[in-house]
Amino acid sequence: MKPDDFEQLLANCADEPIRFPGAIQPHGVLLTLSEPDLRIVQVSANVVSLFNHQPEALLGQPLDTLLGTQPTDVVRQMAGQPSFIDAPPLYVTLNGGQFEGLLHRHQGVLVLEFEPHYEHFQPKSRNGRTSNLGKMLQRLQSAKTLQALYEISVSEIQAMTGYDRVLIYRFEEEGHGQVIAEASAPSMELFNGLFFPASDIPQQARELYRTNWLRIIPNADYEPVPLLPKLRPDTGQPLDLSFATLRSVSPIHCQYMKNMGVLSSMSISLMKGDKLWGLISCGNREPLHVPNDLRTTCQTIGQVLSLQISAMEALDISRQREEKVDALGVLNQAMSNSSDAVFDGLAQCPQVLMDLVQAGGVAIIEGQQLHRYGNCPEPEQIRALHKWLKDTGQPVFASHHLSAVYPPAADYQAVASGVMAMSLPKPVDNGVLWFRPEVKENIQWSGDPKKPLALEKSDTGLRLRPRTSFEIWKVEMAGISTKWSPGDRFAANDLRRSALENDLARQVLREQQAVRARDELVAVVSHDLRNPMTVISMLCGMMQKAFSSDGTHTSRRISSAIDTMQQAAGRMNVLLEDLLDTSKIEAGRYTVRPVPLDVSQIFEEAYSLLAPLALEKGVDLSFNAEPGLQINADPERLFQVLSNLIGNAIKFTPRQGIIGISAMSNDEEIVFSVRDSGEGIAPDQLPHVFDRYWTLTENNPTGSGLGLYITQGIVKAHGGRIEAQSELGRGSEFRFTVPKAPKESHL
Incomplete structure (x- = not known):
């Protein structure tokens, strides 16, 4: 076979219509019904053997033709429920057999399934436990660790169902899986701890596991039963059986089960959020049909286990983060104290930086500088790796098998099989790269993971043959380090966040220094x-x-x-x-262009702009002006004065405080007042409030100290004056004067 043909065969396997098999397993009967009249649209061919009705005679007929009036009314009642979970159970006796009805709706069609109902199901219990749900949940909640939780879960399910083998299978990031807990009969081959290749569970099967909690195959040695008609009459498409209990499964999977030595299986999904975390997989040497009520209990275990796994993993991650808080604090302080670049501060604490994520070495890049501590690749190798990491576009990158994604790393995997790196969005090259050495270990696989897939003849030509060997296969894993834990990844992200904040603070400081230097230069130019x-x-x-x-x-x-x-x-x-x-x-030569202005209009504009700021802080803001006041002022500059003074008052007045703005006539000028009930200004600071660069740094760390200085300049440019009065704990008042408008200009 040509390589291209083999690749096409793999693609065909991946595209196998497992959701649309057009057939069911033979132990039950499936019908599709139209709504609301509940007429039979499709039916499985085995309705003749199980219910003694010809399928062709049932098509298009009301459901009561098959079930009778009372069961049909129950189905109608079930179909009317918002959730089928709350619907009453449906039991019928047909052709001398007891059956349970299961109903679901999917893609606009009502699907009714019947499977045998057993009044007294007796599992092959080996420890005498009952299937009491309350006691089972108590035993699950008694687990103190995740591993104990796994062990209790498999033991409970095996005791309730009687399966020869119950195991928990966890998916790894790379796609393959590992058995992490197992409860098996003495005669069964043990799989606990073994790894299984990703090809054992194709991607589309995993997606079906993700959307459907439970799947069951009572007897893998079955002949599929077709649906009649084959296609949905309303759409002309195959019926989607994703949520059908009786859905026929892939013949490849059935053969896989037989090769493993089991004829019956049940799988329960384990979810972490909306992602498939793993499976509870049950297997039995002989055919075994677990009834619906017991399957529901098993599904509940899977759901509880999923929640417990997520909760306990979250607690573990939280603990990991807490363990790194002190080290992150030390590194943050080092970056803050650094007089140059933030990464220079990290270079002063190399051991803390390595211990943060249990690395064997660390490299720090800042422009042309490259610091190396511990066991690291050569400088040129680090530079090449850093360039590749930048091209990935990931702010934080982590891999415990670097050579698999970056082949040049194979040259130095002894010291750097694993790497975690972070960088900042700056024009200069920068980054921190942690390295972990190679940890060679023997991994036990169930079968040879590198053995090529086999082929076999089928009615439609060649198809993939499921593997027949599950013997333990030991493989030495090379080029792999210990995995980076979620706590390690969080630590890298937290450190990067601190570095960004420190770097931004430096940029702001540099800009402030540049502004100050510009002002000094302007003064020199002015004078010289x-x-x-x-x-x-x-x-x-x-x-x-x-x-x-x-x-x-x-x-x-x-x-x-x-x-x-x-x-x-x-x-x-x-x-x-x-x-x-x-x-x-x-x-002292600030130019203004005064014009006659109405004070009440200015106050209205100031209130519309500043009232939302006061309201947000819960401060009472009021304006009061004598009627008919007219001033001679530059409107833009006067508004700048009011905005500055009122804005400061809002900033330094606590919640529920009061700010009052007033204007009154005094001979040939108007006196404006901005009074607040804020914290006040210390007596030793009050004489300096209008000095250049003065600011209350302890309460206004972002202030430039130029606001009041400019305000004073504007007032003086109008020919007025400004002064401040304040008392600690009782508030402050700023008063300034502006000339009245000439009488002939009054309205």
Whole structure:
């Protein structure tokens, strides 16, 4: 067979229509019903052998033709329930046999199944336990560890059902699975601890396990019973039997069971959230049909076990995180204390950094610097690995089998079979890479995991043959380290978050320093350049008088040069004015453009803007102005003053506090007041509130200290004055004055 043909065969197996087999297992009967009239749309062919009715004669007939009036009424009542779980049970006697009816609705069709009902099911109990649900749950809740929980679960299910073997099978990240608990009869081959290849449970089968809690095969040595008609009459498509108890299973799976030495099986899904975590797998050498009520109890165990697994794993992860809190605190402080890059701080605590995730070595990259501690690959190997990690685009990356995803790692797997790495979104290369060495161990597989899949002839040609050997196969695992735990991954994420916060704080500090340096530069320019430029302009004017543009050739050239100098000086003055505009307050030359303004209108605008901030903090904000007040002010700059003062008052006033803004006439000026009931300003600080860069750092860590300084400059530019009064614990008041509008401009 060509390789391409074999790949196509694998694809065909993966696409096997296990949801739409068009057939059921022969121990029961399946019907589909139309609603609301409950007429039979499809029926399994074995209705003739089990119920003594010809399938063709039933199609299109009312359900009571088969069941009679009373059972049909029960079905109608069940179909009307919001949830079939709350519906009453349905038991019928047909053709001398006792059957239980199971109803579900899927993809717009009502599916009714009948399977044999046993009044007294006697499992092959080996320990005398009953199937009492309450006692069973008590035994589950008594487990103190996950492993104890697994052991109790398999023991309970085996005792209730009588299966020869009950095991718990956990899926690994790589796709294969491991048996982690087992309860088996003495005659059964033990699988506990063995690994099974991922190919034993194809992906589409796993998806079916994910959506359906329980599957049962009473006898794998059966002939499938077809549905009549084969396709749904309403859609022309096969019937989806995903949630049908009687669904016929893949013949490959049936052969797999026989090869394993069992004829009956039951599987219960174990879920973690919406993901398939594992399975409870039951097997029996002889055919065994577990009744529905007992299956429901087993399903309950699976659901309880799923919740317990999730809860206990969450507690374990929480414990792992708590164990790392102190180390993370030390590393965060080191990054915070570092005068340069945050990763330089980590480089001062290499042992703490390695112990954080139990690594054998760690590398720290910051630009051209590369620090290595413990057992690490060579620098050029680390640089190449770091480049590959950046290309993955994952902020935190972890692998315990690095060479499987990054082949060059095979050259240094002795020291770095496992890697966990994190980096920050910065233009310079940066990252922390933890390494774990290779841990060689023998893994026991059930059968050779590397043995190629076998083929066999079938009615439709060649098909895959399930493996026949389950003997223990020992494989030495190379290039693999101990796994990174969820706690390790959380630690890397927590450390990255702290690094981001520290790095951002540094960026803010650098920007503040840049602003301060700019302000100082502007002051220097103002003082040192403005006067020389004025002198240059004056000298150019004097020289211009000495040389006429109507004079000699030399005189004209000199005059033209002086014009050029004056134009250049003019352009430099314009540039200088733009630059100095940011420091006009420092120079006492802040320009405003006053116009007549109505105070009540200004207050209305200020209230509409600032009231939401006060409301959010639960502060009472009120404005009060004498009627008809008119002022002469720059509207934009005055609004800036009010916004700054009121905003500060809201910021420093506790919840349920009071802020009052007022305006009243005083001779030729208007006095504005902003009073709050906040914490107040200390007496030694009060004289400095209008100084440049003054701020209450303990209560306003993000303040720049320029707000009140600029506010003072604006008020002075209007010809007014501003002052502050305050008493600790009783609040503060800021008062400023603005000239009245000329009388002729009053409305």
